Amino acid sequence: EEIEKGGYDHFMLKEIYEQPRAIMDTYRGRLLAGQSLIKMAGVDQHLEKILNANRIIIVACGTSWHAGLVAEYIFEDLARIPVEVEYASEFRYRNPVITENDVLIAISQSGETADTLAAIKLAKEKGAFVFGVCNVVGSSIARETHAGAYTHAGPEIGVASTKAFTTQITVLTLLALKLAKEKGHFSTSRFHEYLTELETIPAKVEKALEANPLVEIIADVYKDSTNCLYLGRGYNFPVALEGALKLKEISYIHAEGYPAAEMKHGPIALIDEQMPVIVIATNKGHYEKVVSNIQEIKSRKGKIIAIVTQGDTQVRELADHVIEVPETFESLTPLLTTIPLQLLSYHIAVMRGCNVDQPRNLAKSVTVE
Numbered sequence: 001e002e003i004e005k006g007g008y009d010h011f012m013l014k015e016i017y018e019q020p021r022a023i024m025d026t027y028r029g030r031l032l033a034g035q036s037l038i039k040m041a042g043v044d045q046h047l048e049k050i051l052n053a054n055r056i057i058i059v060a061c062g063t064s065w066h067a068g069l070v071a072e073y074i075f076e077d078l079a080r081i082p083v084e085v086e087y088a089s090e091f092r093y094r095n096p097v098i099t100e101n102d103v104l105i106a107i108s109q110s111g112e113t114a115d116t117l118a119a120i121k122l123a124k125e126k127g128a129f130v131f132g133v134c135n136v137v138g139s140s141i142a143r144e145t146h147a148g149a150y151t152h153a154g155p156e157i158g159v160a161s162t163k164a165f166t167t168q169i170t171v172l173t174l175l176a177l178k179l180a181k182e183k184g185h186f187s188t189s190r191f192h193e194y195l196t197e198l199e200t201i202p203a204k205v206e207k208a209l210e211a212n213p214l215v216e217i218i219a220d221v222y223k224d225s226t227n228c229l230y231l232g233r234g235y236n237f238p239v240a241l242e243g244a245l246k247l248k249e250i251s252y253i254h255a256e257g258y259p260a261a262e263m264k265h266g267p268i269a270l271i272d273e274q275m276p277v278i279v280i281a282t283n284k285g286h287y288e289k290v291v292s293n294i295q296e297i298k299s300r301k302g303k304i305i306a307i308v309t310q311g312d313t314q315v316r317e318l319a320d321h322v323i324e325v326p327e328t329f330e331s332l333t334p335l336l337t338t339i340p341l342q343l344l345s346y347h348i349a350v351m352r353g354c355n356v357d358q359p360r361n362l363a364k365s366v367t368v369e
C-alpha cells in the first residue's frame, strides 16, 4: 500500500496532486486545439439525438451530483440547452416527466451507484437517450447507458472524491463546448480561445497546488471549529457545496455550502467570531456582489477565508486569509477553486486525527439503495 501511495501520506493527497495529469488525460485525444475540434466518439455517433434534445436531465449522487450542478451552468450558459440536475436517489420516486426527446446524463465515478443505475433504467423505459460519464471502465453504468465518455482519471482509492470531480467537470465542459459550437453559439475564434484556455488548466491546477503550505497554516487555525460555512455564486456555488461536503466527509466538522446571496435568508444568523466562512471570490462573474457578501460577514465578525484570483487586492483588505488561484475563464474557475478546498479539508482531517482515506460510515461506492 505504501508503494501505491507513491510517497504521499494518504491516497487522497496523492489523488489531489494527480489532478493536473488526470485532467490532461481526460481531454487527451478529444481536445484538438490545432484543428479547432472536439472529438468524442460517444457524442459524435449520436450527435443529432443530443443536439435535438429538448432538455438535458443530469442524475448523480454525492460529489458527482456537484459536478452535475457545475455542468448545468456550463450547458445553459454556453450551449443554451435547458438542464435539470437531480439526485439519482430522488429521481424515480417523484414520477418524473421524461420523454423520448430528453437526454439523460448519468455521472458516476464508480459506475456502480445503485440509485444512479435505477434512474438510468427508468429513463430508458421512458425512451430517453442515456449518456454516461464514468471513471471505471466496463462498470455497470458504462454498460447500461446508450453512449458515454470516460473520465480517464485513473483509479480513485480515497473515499472522498477529488480527481473524479475535476475530470467529470472536464468531460462535461468538452461536451458543452462541442454542443455550443454545433448549435452555432460560438464563433470559430471564440471556440478556439476556449480550447486553448482549457489546455492551460493542468498548469494552472499545478499553480493552485502551490498554495498547499499556506492552506496547511490556515487549517491549523480552524481545525477545532465545530461549524463551517462555504459560499459561492454562479459557477462557484456548486464548488461551495463540494467544499462543504469534503470537510464533512473526512473531518466530521459540520459544514454547509450556500449560494452567497442566499446567506441572508438563514445562515447569516449563525455567523459570529467562532464561524469560519470560506468564500469563493474570483474576479469574474459576480465579484462585486461577493465582495459585499464578504462585508456582511465581516460586520458580524465571522472569520473569512477567501479564494481569490491571483493579484486580487480588494478582498485581501477584508479577508482574514486569502488563497490565490490563477486567472481563467469564469466557466473554468471551478477546476481551480476546488483545489484549495480539497487541501483545506485534507489538512484539517489529518490534524484532527481522522482516517482520511476511509472515513467512518462512508463507502467508496454505494451499491445498495
Ligand code: G6P
Pocket (backbone or CB within 6 Å): 061, 062, 063, 064, 107, 108, 109, 110, 111, 112, 113, 116, 159, 160, 161, 362, 363, 364, 365, 366
Ligand atoms: C459515495 C462516495 C462519494 C461519491 C458518491 C457517488 O457516497 O463516498 O465520494 O461521490 O458515492 O459515487 P459515484 O461512484 O456514483 O460517483
